[in-house]
Amino acid sequence: xxxxxxxxxxxxxxxxxxxxxxxxxxxxxxxxxxxxxxxxxxxxxxxxxxxxxxxxxxxxxxxxxxxxxxxxxxxxxxxxxxxxxxxxxxxxxxxxxxxxxxxxxxxxxxxxxxxxxxxxxxxxxxxxxxxxxxxxxxxxxxxxxxxxxxxxxxxxxxxxxxxxxxxxxxxxxxxxxxxxxxxxxxxxxxxxxxxxxxxxxxxxxxxxxxxxxxxxxxxxxxxxxxxxxxxxxxxxxxxxxxxxxxxxxxxxxxxxxxxxxxxxxxxxxxxxxxxxxxxxxxxxxxxxxxxxxxxxxxxxxxxxxx
Amino acid sequence: xxxxxxxxxxxxxxxxxxxxxxxxxxxxxxxxxxxxxxxxxxxxxxxxxxxxxxxxxxxxxxxxxxxxxxxxxxxxxxxxxxxxxxxxxxxxxxxxxxxxxxxxxxxxxxxxxxxxxxxxxxxxxxxxxxxxxxxxxxxxxxxxxxxxxxxxxxxxxxxxxxxxxxxxxxxxxxxxxxxxxxxxxxxxxxxxxxxxxxxxxxxxxxxxxxxxxxxxxxxxxxxxxxxxxxxxxxxxxxxxxxxxxxxxxxxxxxxxxxxxxxxxxxxxxxxxxxxxxxxxxxxxxxxxxxxxxxxxxxxxxxxxxxxxxxxxxxxxxxxxxxxxxxxxxxxxxxxxxxxxxxxxxxxxxxxxxxxxxxxxxxxxxxxxxxxxxxxxxxxxxxx
Numbered sequence: 001x002x003x004x005x006x007x008x009x010x011x012x013x014x015x016x017x018x019x020x021x022x023x024x025x026x027x028x029x030x031x032x033x034x035x036x037x038x039x040x041x042x043x044x045x046x047x048x049x050x051x052x053x054x055x056x057x058x059x060x061x062x063x064x065x066x067x068x069x070x071x072x073x074x075x076x077x078x079x080x081x082x083x084x085x086x087x088x089x090x091x092x093x094x095x096x097x098x099x100x101x102x103x104x105x106x107x108x109x110x111x112x113x114x115x116x117x118x119x120x121x122x123x124x125x126x127x128x129x130x131x132x133x134x135x136x137x138x139x140x141x142x143x144x145x146x147x148x149x150x151x152x153x154x155x156x157x158x159x160x161x162x163x164x165x166x167x168x169x170x171x172x173x174x175x176x177x178x179x180x181x182x183x184x185x186x187x188x189x190x191x192x193x194x195x196x197x198x199x200x201x202x203x204x205x206x207x208x209x210x211x212x213x214x215x216x217x218x219x220x221x222x223x224x225x226x227x228x229x230x231x232x233x234x235x236x237x238x239x240x241x242x243x244x245x246x247x248x249x250x251x252x253x254x255x256x257x258x259x260x261x262x263x264x265x266x267x268x269x270x271x272x273x274x275x276x277x278x279x280x281x282x283x284x285x286x287x288x289x290x291x292x293x294x295x296x297x298x299x300x301x302x303x304x305x306x
Numbered sequence: 307x308x309x310x311x312x313x314x315x316x317x318x319x320x321x322x323x324x325x326x327x328x329x330x331x332x333x334x335x336x337x338x339x340x341x342x343x344x345x346x347x348x349x350x351x352x353x354x355x356x357x358x359x360x361x362x363x364x365x366x367x368x369x370x371x372x373x374x375x376x377x378x379x380x381x382x383x384x385x386x387x388x389x390x391x392x393x394x395x396x397x398x399x400x401x402x403x404x405x406x407x408x409x410x411x412x413x414x415x416x417x418x419x420x421x422x423x424x425x426x427x428x429x430x431x432x433x434x435x436x437x438x439x440x441x442x443x444x445x446x447x448x449x450x451x452x453x454x455x456x457x458x459x460x461x462x463x464x465x466x467x468x469x470x471x472x473x474x475x476x477x478x479x480x481x482x483x484x485x486x487x488x489x490x491x492x493x494x495x496x497x498x499x500x501x502x503x504x505x506x507x508x509x510x511x512x513x514x515x516x517x518x519x520x521x522x523x524x525x526x527x528x529x530x531x532x533x534x535x536x537x538x539x540x541x542x543x544x545x546x547x548x549x550x551x552x553x554x555x556x557x558x559x560x561x562x563x564x565x566x567x568x569x570x571x572x573x574x575x576x577x578x579x580x581x582x583x584x585x586x587x588x589x590x591x592x593x594x595x596x597x598x599x600x601x602x603x604x605x606x607x608x609x610x611x612x613x614x615x616x617x618x619x620x621x622x623x624x625x626x627x628x629x630x631x632x633x634x635x636x637x638x639x640x641x642x643x644x645x646x647x648x649x650x651x652x653x654x655x656x657x658x659x660x661x662x663x664x665x666x667x668x669x670x671x672x673x674x675x676x677x678x679x680x681x682x683x684x685x686x687x688x689x
Contacts, residue, residue, distance in 0.1 A: 005349070005356060021355045022355070022362065024359075025349065025363070026363040028349075029345050029348060029360055030363075033345065035341070038367070069474060069606075070473070070474035082488065082495075085491075085495060086491065103495075106495075142475075178601070179601075179605075181368070184333070187367035187368075188367065191341075191363040192362070192363055192368075193363060194369055235634075275630065
């Protein structure tokens with residue numbers, strides 16, 4: 001699918017995702033070795049997006065499993081279609097089938113409801129599917145045990161039917177916000193990738209690619225502002241998703257550069273907690289904008305030197 | 307690409323590298339190394355960024371290890387890639403690496419300790435003091451062995467109430483409160499519409515994670531006996547309880563407690579922390595906790611118990627901010643204040659006043675009666 005690591009970078013860029021070399025190498029290796037990728041990083045750095053982009057590059061379906069506490073086998077793997085089984089029994093009875101035959105077929109594949117993991121294993125499309133197991137740190141330890149069989153052998157064992165093996169190995173992406181440590185056995189089966197907040201240059205590229213309408217100078221101001229915010233002590237630091245939202249909001253409002261009034265009106269795009277907003281307002285928005293400008297100039301000088 | 311004749315030495319290098327990582331504290335197993343070797347078939351080994359990415363993806367699986375990995379990587383593969391194929395005696399590399407690790411690992415720590423020591427000396431002159439101190443001291447000192455035994459029982463009960471919470475998962479139970487539709491269908495599939503028998507289920511009991519932070523500053527000195535008993539009792543009920551002690555600096559002693567008794571652990575920490583029984587800076591201690599320990603130790607359902615009198619000499623703004631953060635990260639926040647039991651006590655001291663809005667429960671813990679009262683309250687309100 002990918003000819004080289006450069007090819008990964010190029011195809012990701014084609015989908016509007018600016019991938020750095022480390023990410024591209026890891027994706028390339030995950031495909032080559034047929035291993036799942038385990039993505040960690042702060043919220044809003046584009047973890048889920050990797051899976052979406054992969055699905056679009058591979059021209060296949062994205063099968064998503066959102067994890068939560070209490071997620072169990074019946075929601076993640078499969079469930080028997082009980083009402084349908086009951087109906088089948090009634091029908092067989094009405095047809096007057098013999099006692100021995102009744103109910104012999106109700107634990108077959110026809111009566112199985114597939115949930116995301118089984119769906120990914122049984123997928124019959126032309127290309128292997130992309131299986132996204134999102135925010136796996138939200139699930140509990142029991143769930144990790146279900147995942148182990150699926151991710152190591154790409155098979156699911158259903159006691160009534162037997163073991164179902166994957167026809168083609170899905171491309172699996174696990175994401176975690178690192179609210180808890182996952183079991184080693186699970187992590188061992190994956191390639192690990194930590195996605196950091198982007199550098200100024202990378203964020204510029206991202207904004208240019210995702211919000212093409214934005215003027216160069218405004219983009220530079222936005223990214224500089226975000227870099228400054230991330231260096232500060234906020235309860236929830238803004239991610240790339242916030243940068244893109246903000247850029248879109250500013251364009252919609254027709255602003256050409258960051259002035260304090262506009263920033264104040266759109267703070268809700270970048271800071272999502274009341275305390276964080278109060279904190280930046282206390283510091284004074286004009287002062288923060290000024291600091292961001294100085295930071296940007298310093299960075300520009302450094303790049304020029306390099 | 308590598309020449310075949312030299313690939314043996316490359317393998318040696320990779321194994322040596324994984325050993326170096328292991329020694330530096332990164333958990334690497336042979337499966338990871340085999341993956342790494344597989345990867346080398348797909349990348350240009352001489353391309354340093356790619357080699358780095360491959361090694362990082364296969365040999366590391368925790369964020370906390372990334373920094374160590376980078377250090378070890380740079381020192382191990384520090385030379386230009388094209389000289390790699392020469393046979394470098396491995397022992398030399400490892401020895402260098404060990405030197406580097408030892409230097410890098412110890413220096414900042416010992417410096418920090420010196421800093422803290424200096425800070426501690428300055429603080430110890432003026433510990434927090436309360437007029438009620440003498441009275442309460444008598445209360446606790448008068449505790450006989452029998453009473454201590456009783457107190458332990460009460461604490462065990464309190465912990466028991468906190469520890470068992472209802473999970474979202476269900477388990478079958480004949481007289482459970484909910485109807486289990488899945489099992490009802492299954493059970494009755496054979497019988498048909500006549501005589502439906504309901505299967506029932508209930509919510510499973512799940513052990514809560516408990517984190518206890520104990521104030522060991524000067525003003526709390528007289529409760530140290532109580533504190534030790536408290537930690538003992540909690541530990542007996544919940545063996546994997548996390549325990550931290552703080553005065554002007556936060557120390558987590560859970561690991562020490564695994565191998566040593568409570569008294570020994572506290573003594574060991576006391577040797578290390580020079581301002582033991584000195585002043586208190588609750589705000590910055592909680593900030594340290596939020597910054598360095600919270601991520602590893604807190605789960606969304608952790609119950610946090612702080613045992614402190616709330617005498618604080620630090621910055622109230624900082625304390626407010628950090629209490630608020632802490633509040634978000636834990637399921638319930640309980641503050642046990644030994645002073646609360648004394649007649650006429652009002653939480654007037656600044657530290658306590660600041661913390662008050664963020665607490666779920668603010669309770670006395672100075673003698674047996676107060677503990678029994680605490681157990682009663684919890685039993686009626688906890689769910």
